[in-house]
Amino acid sequence: MVAFAESLKNKGDMSIDGALSALEATRLAGSIRNSLYLFPFLESLHVVGLTMVFGTIAVLDLRMLGIASTRRPVSRIAMDVETWAWMAFVLTAATGALMFTTNATVYYYNIFFRLKMAMLVLAGVNVVMFNRTARRSIERWNTDATAPSSGRAAAMVSLLLWIAIIFMGRWIGFTTTRVTGSKPDPNINIEDLLPK
Amino acid sequence: MTQFTGWLSQTSLSLTIQTHEWVIPTVQSIHIVAIGVALVSAFMIAFRVLGWTGSDQTLAETTARFWPWLLGSLCVLLLTGVLMVVGEPARELLAFSFWLKMCLVAIGTALTWWIGRSSARPLTVLTLIIWVSVIFLGRLIAYDHIWGSWSHSPKA
8 A cells, every 4th residue: 555655656647547557566466466376366256255246135136026035024135135245245346456456457448347337336326216215115015025116126227237247247357368477387286285 | 088178169059159259258147147146045045054044934934935046046057057168168178177166066056955954054064165165166267277287278
């Protein structure tokens, strides 16, 4: 972080490009780039996190749409999944941010990255709107098989946005080249790391 | 196996996938959406056993809600998985991560079935670890070289 602030000051360049390359120049970004294992590890954790975010939110959305768990009150389902969804979201955002630092300029200008960020904002707006509308009167429809139309709309928008976010994320991987300082060493085998 | 991947990569379906660049990312995206459904279905059963979620329901009710969704999503995963294997046979079938993942998917499915009926707590923790490992190994197919000589994947 100090190195990041330093490089910003030294360059005297507060433009976004300057900030992005300063981010790439941090020791943190460098060590992720130079490690053979860190980036794949972060990616895997990112997938664990994002699949949990999508899966838990889908449980609630499908309940509001009247497709699954219809005999349980909506508020119970929300209690079950919301904490897990938030924890998984924090994990996904943190690992995503770390991956971003390794190649910030390329990701920043990638169209799929930008679409993904825009959709994440929309998903947030959708939650806020739901909390201000249908959720206010949840006692009235808590045990109904389906949510009122504004709730069903929010659930449908949520499902579609999260699926689209997953697609955008995968496309980022196919439209950016990962920068890496590490090449697999043909002389190092996993056996060497194991007890003989 | 190298002979088989060579033959598979020359089949017309494989060639079609190889020449249409959008197919692999699309199939992988559907695969990840289905992983979300599968993982959380297994987790909801496991979390119920551990008493973390669904305490207003019996384990049998929780299993009845999530087991069919686990099986359904596993079918989607199998279908999209087969398409990925056909599209890039050597990358998948020669990868150590791929075969270890397949073993763990089988064990994870069997364990989830078992804990949904018996509520064995130590096995439940193992089940959670196995499903997370499955996701790690799936991603590691792209980095199979980290296994050194255990990997026969062509792209190092």
